[in-house]
Amino acid sequence: xxxxxxxxxxxxxxxxLSHLELIRVVERALRRADIALKFSQGFNPHPKISFAAPLxxxxxxxGEYLTVEIEEKIDSNDxxxxxxxxxxxxxxxxxxxYVDTKTKSLMxxxxxxxxxxxxxxxxxxxxxxxxxILEKFLQRNEIFYEKVGxxxxxxxxDIRKHIKEAIILALEDKEIIFKITTxxxxxGNLKPEIVIEKxxxxxGVAMDLEKLRVHRLETFSSKGDRKLIPIDSIx
Amino acid sequence: MNEKVEEILxxxxxxxxxxxxxxxxxxxxxxxxxxxxxxxxxDIYEVGMSHLGMHIIYNLLNELDDIYCxxxxxxxxxxxxxxxxxxxxxxTIETHSSISNMDIIGFTLQYELxxxxxxxxxxxxxxxxxxxxxxxxxxxxxxxGPCAYNPEPLADIVDICVLGESEELLIEICxxxxxxxxxxxxxxxxxxxxxxxEGVYVPSFYEVKYKxxxxxxxxxxxxxxxxxxxxxxxxxxxxxxxxPEKVIVxxxxxxxxxxxxxxxxxxxxxxxxxxxxxxYRPIRERKSARALELADKLLKNTGYEEISISSLxxxxxxxxxxxxRGLIKNYGDKKIGLSVPSMRLDSFxxxxxxxxxxxxxxxxxxxxxxxxxxxRDVINKGVLEKDLIEAVTNAFGLGWSTVKLYFMIGxxxxxxxxxxxxxxxGRKVVQAYYDTPKENRKKGLKVTVSTSSFVPKPFTPxxxxxxxxxxxxxxxxxxxxxxxRHKNITYNYHDSKTSFLEGVFARGDRxxxxxxxxxxxxxxxxxxxxxxxxxxxxxEAFEECGIDPSFYANRRREYDEVLPWDHIxxxxxxxxxxxxxxxxxxxxxTKDCRISCTGCGINSGFIGGVC
Numbered sequence: 001x002x003x004x005x006x007x008x009x010x011x012x013x014x015x016x017l018s019h020l021e022l023i024r025v026v027e028r029a030l031r032r033a034d035i036a037l038k039f040s041q042g043f044n045p046h047p048k049i050s051f052a053a054p055l056x057x058x059x060x061x062x063g064e065y066l067t068v069e070i071e072e073k074i075d076s077n078d079x080x081x082x083x084x085x086x087x088x089x090x091x092x093x094x095x096x097x098y099v100d101t102k103t104k105s106l107m108x109x110x111x112x113x114x115x116x117x118x119x120x121x122x123x124x125x126x127x128x129x130x131x132x133i134l135e136k137f138l139q140r141n142e143i144f145y146e147k148v149g150x151x152x153x154x155x156x157x158d159i160r161k162h163i164k165e166a167i168i169l170a171l172e173d174k175e176i177i178f179k180i181t182t183x184x185x186x187x188g189n190l191k192p193e194i195v196i197e198k199x200x201x202x203x204g205v206a207m208d209l210e211k212l213r214v215h216r217l218e219t220f221s222s223k224g225d226r227k228l229i230p231i232d233s234i235x
Numbered sequence: 236m237n238e239k240v241e242e243i244l245x246x247x248x249x250x251x252x253x254x255x256x257x258x259x260x261x262x263x264x265x266x267x268x269x270x271x272x273x274x275x276x277x278d279i280y281e282v283g284m285s286h287l288g289m290h291i292i293y294n295l296l297n298e299l300d301d302i303y304c305x306x307x308x309x310x311x312x313x314x315x316x317x318x319x320x321x322x323x324x325x326x327t328i329e330t331h332s333s334i335s336n337m338d339i340i341g342f343t344l345q346y347e348l349x350x351x352x353x354x355x356x357x358x359x360x361x362x363x364x365x366x367x368x369x370x371x372x373x374x375x376x377x378x379x380g381p382c383a384y385n386p387e388p389l390a391d392i393v394d395i396c397v398l399g400e401s402e403e404l405l406i407e408i409c410x411x412x413x414x415x416x417x418x419x420x421x422x423x424x425x426x427x428x429x430x431x432x433e434g435v436y437v438p439s440f441y442e443v444k445y446k447x448x449x450x451x452x453x454x455x456x457x458x459x460x461x462x463x464x465x466x467x468x469x470x471x472x473x474x475x476x477x478x479p480e481k482v483i484v485x486x487x488x489x490x491x492x493x494x495x496x497x498x499x500x501x502x503x504x505x506x507x508x509x510x511x512x513x514x515y516r517p518i519r520e521r522k523s524a525r526a527l528e529l530a531d532k533l534l535k536n537t538g539y540e541e542i543s544i545s546s547l548x549x550x551x552x553x554x555x556x557x558x559x560r561g562l563i564k565n566y567g568d569k570k571i572g573l574s575v576p577s578m579r580l581d582s583f584x585x586x587x588x589x590x591x592x593x594x595x596x597x598x599x600x601x602x603x604x605x606x607x608x609x610x611r612d613v614i615n616k617g618v619l620e621k622d623l624i625e626a627v628t629n630a631f632g633l634g635w636s637t638v639k640l641y642f643m644i645g646x647x648x649x650x651x652x653x654x655x656x657x658x659x660x661g662r663k664v665v666q667a668y669y670d671t672p673k674e675n676r677k678k679g680l681k682v683t684v685s686t687s688s689f690v691p692k693p694f695t696p697x698x699x700x701x702x703x704x705x706x707x708x709x710x711x712x713x714x715x716x717x718x719x720r721h722k723n724i725t726y727n728y729h730d731s732k733t734s735f736l737e738g739v740f741a742r743g744d745r746x747x748x749x750x751x752x753x754x755x756x757x758x759x760x761x762x763x764x765x766x767x768x769x770x771x772x773x774x775e776a777f778e779e780c781g782i783d784p785s786f787y788a789n790r791r792r793e794y795d796e797v798l799p800w801d802h803i804x805x806x807x808x809x810x811x812x813x814x815x816x817x818x819x820x821x822x823x824x825t826k827d828c829r830i831s832c833t834g835c836g837i838n839s840g841f842i843g844g845v846c
Contacts, residue, residue: 016250021486028538045570
């Protein structure tokens with residue numbers, strides 16, 4: 001049994017796929033490519049594919065990861081080529097390498113993700129003004145967010161510690177582009193949209209939240225020292 | 236993708252059903268000489284993409300260089316709201332073009348309750364409803380599918396109906412279109428030309444006159460050169476017929492998300508309530524070797540993890556054993572699931588299903604259709620109670636514990652003893668479980684009894700019979716509900732108001748077109764979806780048009796009455812249908828016509844010889 005780690009993109013119209021839809025797309029591409037898949041045991045056998053961090057519908061990415069377990073070894077370049085022939089436009093395997101079958105699941109090692117977030121403001125803002133607002137926002141010790149959980153239960157959580165970095169990449173007319181790094185995974189998960197939402201709410205930026213567009217750049221883990229390393233460099 | 240569409244997609248539920256670009260979908264460069272054909276399924280993507288006929292036509296047309304077939308579905312209500320708010324036209328899946336840019340739009344009519352969605356699609360494409368209101372600047376509107384055998388309620392709306400299997404037919408229509416387009420397209424010239432093709436019905440070329448009692452006096456062609464009877468088309472040889480090998484693999488979770496192999500068309504059982512069993516005659520099989528070859532290609536091209544066999548009454552397939560064993564042998568270890576719907580569960584089938592479901596035992600479904608032997612004889616459903624009990628007993632012994640039983644209520648000549656019979660059968664199935672030794676049976680018996688309400692359909696022996704009134708159906712359902720209170724039994728039934736509307740349109744005539752438009756304007760759409768069905772609005776529409784819906788649904792017709800679909804020839808003769816209805820009154824069975832010909836007429840008009 002072998003395990004392949006794949007770094008891939010999910011862009012263009014593929015950003016509109018839900019996570020479940022993405023799983024099916026990958027499974028079927030693997031079948032079309034005639035890869036000897038390893039299946040789970042039990043009543044309803046499934047190929048053993050696991051993903052690092054699911055994306056919300058509408059979010060594109062160039063830094064997604066998955067692992068797939070296979071029965072017969074195949075050259076990783078061939079694997080990549082074969083799969084890219086079968087995947088729909090927008091999903092592309094950009095790096096494939098064999099990893100130890102005993103590596104921990106991706107889900108459990110993911111810590112952070114970096115995003116580019118494009119926003120539209122309702123009036124013109126100067127760079128300095130936004131910069132000052134952002135600085136003030138990040139200086140807060142606590143940022144409370146009302147999270148709606150299962151059965152519509154509302155829970156108030158402090159999201160400040162999950163915002164790792166937020167900077168302004170560009171500002172032009174009414175368009176602002178932020179680069180935001182937030183916690184991702186089972187130890188804490190924060191969508192960058194919520195960061196913007198709170199920025200608007202707490203600091204009073206006049207923004208069209210409906211037009212927010214999010215793109216994930218990379219998914220990270222660390223060796224316990226909180227230094228961000230892309231997933232494919234850590235395992 | 237264009238920016239506006241992208242912006243809209245951010246605002247709707249499940250955007251993946253609108254994005255296109257699925258594996259095996261076609262992307263063509265559009266040029267002047269190309270015919271743009273919109274294949275429209277008047278329901279949502281998830282339903283339409285599960286329909287094999289759509290895949291056949293889509294691939295067939297797209298294999299031709301000078302035709303581009305794009306898909307059109309009814310948008311879900313949130314999408315409709317945004318399209319209307321933004322005043323953006325309904326678009327095709329392939330190129331996100333406005334549907335009004337198509338040369339031809341072909342609707343498939345799979346059920347009567349989708350008619351309001353046909354109007355909604357036209358409306359969202361800013362295409363006028365009536366054929367007479369459309370000119371050369373609008374697409375030609377075609378309708379096909381099983382409901383097109385009585386297309387009269389849509390007669391004023393569609394330009395052309397295609398009758399029967401349209402694989403060859405649609406290409407012929409496109410060729411005529413191309414020819415007329417070259418000369419400068421004139422709609423009337425096109426219709427005059429296209430109506431000469433066998434299987435093409437142009438409703439506007441026919442005149443209907445009514446009697447004072449609202450029945451039809453006559454239907455006749457407006458010109459002598461138009462055919463007095465329009466014959467359906469069939470594909471003679473299924474083994475040589477086109478079959479899609481690279482079918483689209485949807486992103487969204489569609490209803491039937493699997494590869495489908497069609498093994499035969501038609502049915503020889505002759506159940507008297509069943510329209511499919513009559514209109515799809517004659518029986519034509521695909522060889523198992525060909526079916527296996529297709530299965531292989533389909534799985535390679537799609538990557539599907541499940542394959543299903545598609546036909547009516549699958550157990551009747553003469554090479555079922557070879558096919559199923561072949562599929563298990565080829566794909567069992569690749570973890571590809573096999574589903575075989577529509578099986579009659581005798582001991583042979585049960586053994587096959589056992590093999591198929593080695594790992595996981597899903598539920599078993601039986602369709603006795605009626606509760607007593609007498610009523611099963613009336614409808615010519617040759618199932619014996621003894622066989623059913625034997626089959627479920629076997630199944631329980633083999634480890635099944637979930638059983639579904641399908642019945643119809645409101646069948647002709649039904650009385651309360653027959654309703655009692657449904658409850659009795661349900662209880663006997665429960666008893667068969669408890670009679671199975673404890674060590675052999677699986678825990679947790681679940682018996683589901685479902686009743687649908689019988690809707691008399693054109694071209695069946697029951698086409699003259701009245702449908703039960705809504706109140707009668709509700710009474711029967713309530714009566715049965717009371718009788719089926721048991722911890723192991725769940726009882727489901729269909730809403731009788733929807734069945735009523737289905738009954739009205741199934742045997743409707745041209746006058747229903749106005750009602751349909753009125754109902755649509757009152758907000759009716761997705762009538763087959765319980766949560767969207769607006770019964771009161773429909774009844775208002777009938778009233779405002781001065782039309783009594785029960786005239787169509789609840790009235791008994793005489794044999795000499797001119798029926799709205801009498802000018803359509805499906806091959807099965809009226810004489811045969813009358814004989815069958817008379818035999819049903821005498822509770823006499825008609826044999827499966829695989830055994831010996833029962834003289835339905837299909838062999839004389841359509842294949843010229845033995846079936």
